Amino acid sequence: xxxxxxxxxxxxxxxxxxxxxxxxxxxxxxxxxxxxxxxxxxxxxxxxxxxxxxxxxxxxxxxxxxxxxxxxxxxxxxxxxxxxxxxxxxxxxxxxxxxxxxxxxxxxxxxxxxxxxxxxxxxxxxxxxxxxxxxxxxxxxxxxxxxxxxxxxxxxxxxxxxxxxxxxxxxxxxxxxxxxxxxxxxxxxxxxxxxxxxxxxxxxxxxxxxxxxxxxxxxxxxxxxxxxxxxxxxxxxxxxxxxxxxxxxxxxxxxxxxxxxxxxxxxxxxxxxxxxxxxxxxxxxxxxxxxxxxxxxxxxxxxxxxxxxxxxxxxxxxxxxxxxxxxxxxxxxxxxxxxxxxxxxxxxxxxxx
Amino acid sequence: xxxxxxxxxxxxxxxxxxxxxxxxxxxxxxxxxxxxxxxxxxxxxxxxxxxxxxxxxxxxxxxxxxxxxxxxxxxxxxxxxxxxxxxxxxxxxxxxxxxxxxxxxxxxxxxxxxxxxxxxxxxxxxxxxxxxxxxxxxxxxxxxxxxxxxxxxxxxxxxxxxxxxxxxxxxxxxxxxxxxxxxxxxxxxxxxxxxxxxxxxxxxxxxxxxxxxxxxxxxxxxxxxxxxxxxxxxxxxxxxxxxxxxxxxxxxxxxxxxxxxxxxxxxxxxxxxxx
Numbered sequence: 001x002x003x004x005x006x007x008x009x010x011x012x013x014x015x016x017x018x019x020x021x022x023x024x025x026x027x028x029x030x031x032x033x034x035x036x037x038x039x040x041x042x043x044x045x046x047x048x049x050x051x052x053x054x055x056x057x058x059x060x061x062x063x064x065x066x067x068x069x070x071x072x073x074x075x076x077x078x079x080x081x082x083x084x085x086x087x088x089x090x091x092x093x094x095x096x097x098x099x100x101x102x103x104x105x106x107x108x109x110x111x112x113x114x115x116x117x118x119x120x121x122x123x124x125x126x127x128x129x130x131x132x133x134x135x136x137x138x139x140x141x142x143x144x145x146x147x148x149x150x151x152x153x154x155x156x157x158x159x160x161x162x163x164x165x166x167x168x169x170x171x172x173x174x175x176x177x178x179x180x181x182x183x184x185x186x187x188x189x190x191x192x193x194x195x196x197x198x199x200x201x202x203x204x205x206x207x208x209x210x211x212x213x214x215x216x217x218x219x220x221x222x223x224x225x226x227x228x229x230x231x232x233x234x235x236x237x238x239x240x241x242x243x244x245x246x247x248x249x250x251x252x253x254x255x256x257x258x259x260x261x262x263x264x265x266x267x268x269x270x271x272x273x274x275x276x277x278x279x280x281x282x283x284x285x286x287x288x289x290x291x292x293x294x295x296x297x298x299x300x301x302x303x304x305x306x307x308x309x310x311x312x313x314x315x316x317x318x319x320x321x322x323x324x325x326x327x328x329x330x331x332x333x334x335x336x337x338x339x340x341x342x343x344x345x346x347x348x349x350x351x352x353x
Numbered sequence: 354x355x356x357x358x359x360x361x362x363x364x365x366x367x368x369x370x371x372x373x374x375x376x377x378x379x380x381x382x383x384x385x386x387x388x389x390x391x392x393x394x395x396x397x398x399x400x401x402x403x404x405x406x407x408x409x410x411x412x413x414x415x416x417x418x419x420x421x422x423x424x425x426x427x428x429x430x431x432x433x434x435x436x437x438x439x440x441x442x443x444x445x446x447x448x449x450x451x452x453x454x455x456x457x458x459x460x461x462x463x464x465x466x467x468x469x470x471x472x473x474x475x476x477x478x479x480x481x482x483x484x485x486x487x488x489x490x491x492x493x494x495x496x497x498x499x500x501x502x503x504x505x506x507x508x509x510x511x512x513x514x515x516x517x518x519x520x521x522x523x524x525x526x527x528x529x530x531x532x533x534x535x536x537x538x539x540x541x542x543x544x545x546x547x548x549x550x551x552x553x554x555x556x557x558x559x560x561x562x563x564x565x566x567x568x569x570x571x572x573x574x575x576x577x578x579x580x581x582x583x584x585x586x587x588x589x590x591x592x593x594x595x596x597x598x599x600x601x602x603x604x605x606x607x608x609x610x611x612x613x614x615x616x617x618x619x620x621x622x623x624x625x626x627x628x
Contacts, residue, residue, distance in 0.1 A: 051522045072528040084519035088541040097537075098527040149528070 001061055001152040001185050002027045003048070008057035010043050010209075017043040019209040020057070025202070030179050030186045032196035032217070035206035036232075041189045044206070045155050048187060050074045061152060076153040077146025077184075081161060083138045085130035091117070091141050092126040098149040116144040120178060136167045143175070147182055154179070154186040160195060172199050193233050197221070205229055222338075227348035230276050230341055236305070239282070239315045241275040242345055250275045250342075255311030259290055262337040265351040272345035279305070281339030282317030288334030294325055308333065380607075387411070387596035394593040410597035417587065420601050422573060423580035430495045430576055431558040435551050437500040442550065445501070446509035447535050451521055461510070464503050476567065483568055494568040495576065499558065505550045512546045513539060548616045552609070559606055577602045 003025040010018040018040040025031050033041040046052040048059065050071035058067045066074055085094050092113055099109035117123045120140040122133075130138055139159055146154055159175065160168045176199040179186045190196050196203050197217055204214040205228075212232075213225040224230035230238045241252045241259070245267040249258035252275070259275065267273060292308035292315065303318040308331060317333065325331065342351040386394050387410050389403040414420060448454075449461045479498050488494040516539060524534040540547065562578040569575055575583065584598045 049522075049526060051525070071522070071525045072530070074526075076526060078523065078526045080519040080523060082517065082519055084517065084523040086520065086524075086538050086542075088538075088544075097524075097529075101528040101533060145527070 003153065003185060004060040006058045006060070008044070008047065008059065009055050010040070010047060010052065011055045016209050018047070021211050023204065023211065023214050025185065027185055028183050029201040030176065030188060030199060031202045031204065032200035033187060033189045033206065034193060034196040034203050035191065037191055038208070039206040040209040041206050042157055045157055045187055045189050048153065049076050049078045049155050075151050076155055077149065077151035078155045079139070079142045079146050079157065079159050081158045083142040085138055085141055085145070087130055090127050090129060091122060091133070094130065094141055095144045095148050098145065102149065113144070113148055116148045119181065120144045120174070135163050136171055139163070139171065143178060147178070147184070151184060154184045156186065156188045158189050158191070160190070168195070175199060194235060197233065205232060224341060224350065226350055227274055227276065227343040230343070234278060236279050236316050239277045239279065241310060241313045241315065243273065243275065243311070245269065245271045245273045252311035252313060257290060261335040261340050263340055263342070264353050265342050267342065267351055273351070274343045274345050276341045276343060277335055278339035279316045279318055281336040282315065283334040283336055284317070284319050284323070284331065285334055288332045290333050292331050292333055294327055294329040294331055296327065297325055306331070383596045383599055386593050387600050389593050391591060391593055410594045411601070413594055414584065414597045414601060418580055418584045418598065419572065420577070420580060420598070423575050423577045426492060426574060427559055427576040429492060431555050433496045434499045434558040435554050437496070438502055438505065438554055439547065439551055441501045442505045442509055443535070443540060443547070445506045446513050447539065449506065449510045450513035452531065465507060468503050476564070480567055489568055490570045490574060492574055495561070495565055498564070499561070502554070505554065508550060509543065509546060512543050516542060545616065548613070552613050552616065555609070556606060
């Protein structure tokens, strides 16, 4: 099902949790709502589910306006952060519950519940109570319960945050698999950019209730809309050199060189800017002429991650592990064209080429 | 070190034993006396165990006073009081914990403040209400004033509030109405609390005395405590007979307590959802 939100706004008293958000979400995709805590992503999810009434704006499922519909009429499935399984019911009863409410005949609902239990791999625990299950198993039950009534929309509220690191990676792949198998449009709230990048088709990155960028997952990394996006997405964090744009290059604070890259930006002379670069966009060729100093280095397989100093800022890049370096070395670097961006220091807006 | 700990335990057990003995002795004496003959009951020094146990006193008690009728009345009053109170309490506690409506917390605070009004102050107004309704000297008069309880509502509301809202939202998303959520999810989760409240309520109803003396006149509508009171007056100072009557009155409660002891204790000491 296609989802559209128009001028969606939610205010709690003085605080604006979601601010005038307009977007359209393709059917059958996995969409991550990403952002730091307090950015309004869970509020957004709760408005889609109908738990929270909207302050302003509209929500459309396909072309139907569902803004004023209560949760039970929206045909959505929601997996809560704490799973919210009914503690007095067994796994089977939990999964059956939505069907029981719908008055589906008992034999049919048990058969259906078993089918979904199998899909999320919990068929051997059907007679256990939720508290006898591990976090990962509980979450699978919650997903099965959300899917059993064939929702048009599946909403997941930080479903992985209560799991340990190993299980988290495993479960996110599971979620991706289950979403593909069921084909249901899925929203997934997370504050972990790695998690969002790993499994989603689209990411909506939010900050203080405002949408920063909504695009294909790859594009947030390759074409960040502003400095916040560039900074939030990617690991290691994008390198940031603050300085003044002068003579067609950037003079980094605390340094005398004028850094020229292969990009052609239209910037007013003397503007305060931030030169941002991905670690893999740093080159160490012989003709490179930007002088830096090695601060620290970390061996990791075939590459070495080097921490370099330029002016008052640090910069990370990957250098061939065969190259011998030591702390304090002078090292010349250059920038590739891809993965290098220029932002206005004050507004964070991007200068496009 | 070990010795002092053991001594502490011994002292503790001695104190507990004395306490248990003090609590238990009146019951013991009541039962023992009810099995004695009139002569033996008044003997000085008293005997601890009856020389020749007899059930004559019970036969007498059941013959002179319609204890079975009283018992039936008490049972009817208790069952109705508890059932209706539980129903009202569950609905009120749900409204005051999970539903959102303007003035909710103020109304609840006002209700809680009303708990400060002592029952004795309500007796006169309740009495005149009952008389005006034409319910004087009926069983219904014993039931109606006790079909809701702020105190139990307060306890249950606190329990309901400890149930995470996400369960409520989850049930809503699963398509459940408030009514379905209440009976299918909240009430089963709250079972231990509900059992405790029901038991406390049942004991209070069973022992209610002052009110029944006021609104009941005829013999056939008396409940057990009132019946026992009347029996006392009629019997005079034949202790062995009085004790037989008293035993008949308290026995059902003791049996109930023995069976439900575990639920009462766990229910009282239990707070949240986690078990």
